[in-house]
Amino acid sequence: MVHDLLPLDRLGTALAERLGDDAWRDVDAELISGGKSNLTFVLSSSAGELILRRPPTGELLPSAHDMGREARVQQALGPTAVPTARIVFHDPGDLIGIQCYVMEKVPGHVIREALPAGYASTEAERRTMARTFVRTLADLHALDPEAVGLGDYGRPTGYLERQVRRWGGQWEASRTHDVPELDELRRRLAANIPPQQRSTIVHGDFRIDNVVYDAEDAGRVNAVLDWELSTLGDPLTDLGLLTLFWREAGEEQFSLIPGITHLPGFLTREEVLATYAEASGTDLADMAYYQAFAHFKFAVIAQGVSARSAAGAMGGQDFGNLDAEILALARDGLELI
Template structure:
């Protein structure tokens, strides 16, 4: 019996996988938690038939609209065959197998790069520039994909997207906060006063960064797959870009704390590279980006607070990410500083 059997329920999931894949070898499997996921839980499943990846929500009480497995699976199914690389979805379940919604996808061969490059990989400035370029180009390709053409016209209500996002993350903050942080309250109030008019409606990832992508193991200039689509939606692409830029710390910056800071590596292209290349690829005007960057801080602070609340409740399969109250305060203050700049 595995320590994760209660979370993956092999006696239910195994037969379902065997039926979905047409391979009886999946009737029995071993599960290993892939550490590092701070929202949903990700498990690598191994059997005589190979390897698959399971995504499921954390245990315990869940916030409304969070951890939507069906939404994650749907957007990846829709993007299959486009220029946005995604894993193949094998099985989607609404809750019969694990007691909570989940999905299973094919394992993609690639590097998830967090705090260090794999040995012998991306060991030159040119390689780092190719990684940065591939990330920007992939995000731009996503934002230029016509939602109607991939069956995602009803993936969300695009009108009033930014206003709803500010309300949503204000509500998530109110539900998950463990201490009072005035900076969060003030940032939410100021963002709610108005947002720039969107230039286009796009499918957005919602948490696009290097370690939510897998890089091709043989070619640093190619994204093998984009992962972790929990926060995807139809909305303003500049909100997506702004969060990517917030994660994209430079050598002189203080690390964010909860996310990898490998973009600080000497020689790695900075945020100006990202903005220039993105604008060239999409044709979008970035003159109002400051508002979106302040919102990115608000959203990220809300994400961190959600992690904070879940780990304090013991619902992260034993993972602990340290004391995070100070980080929520730090990030929200950065958002206020951006609005005041």
């Protein structure tokens, strides 16, 4: 399956030439389980390991899966307080016939549905993990896009209006059945857009499993990953999505995004908001809107994953029927707004 997704002979030649090490000519690749959109591989050879990202197979939605943008933002943030992986090279398709980029494999833990054995075993360590995570987002939003060479990375004016239109368009492009609740949520979002306080670099999918935690220090983030949806815009969209994924004790987990924040010691959702407000000085009076928008956006993402999975375009990964989760997201979003 991997050999159908990556031409390893051409990839090995490209790596050897770019890195000046012939050991990369004999390269192997393994698809990392968990990728719901762009496909992520571990590349290995006797010279070490690297990470490659490429789009999914099949027909792609407009404006999605731009590998060049992912590579560019990580390169720009390299000298800043926001940790990212070093980019080895970006290929628009000339080298191996597939748009992709290769980056270093950052050491540490990518944490999904469970903490590694013996890691952050105390409630105090988990609170530190949570605070570091939220402050990393605040650090990203504190950066001046112009100062890091990303002044033209997006159009921040009218960002929310375009986001509602964009995700509405993605819904139309990927829907397989009618969900009146989601259509109503879309209508209400479009009719009640709050004024934008400021414009920053927006990650677009900031959650626990999109960072690499240091293996020895649970209070340290070694890299922020998955910049596919990054742009310039309203930072509170990042915070709204973060709080959606931040499940508390007793709440149902999302099948696509299993998490750990329900475990004893992690901040509550209100404490997450308070930590961000303190670190950034942001007024969070309109957070209910941003949380409702997060429900809409994630419902559309889930529909896209479901459609691509059913079409066999997810590298053999099967995410099952997500109709019930999409409906629940729509209903919860309506309650918020």
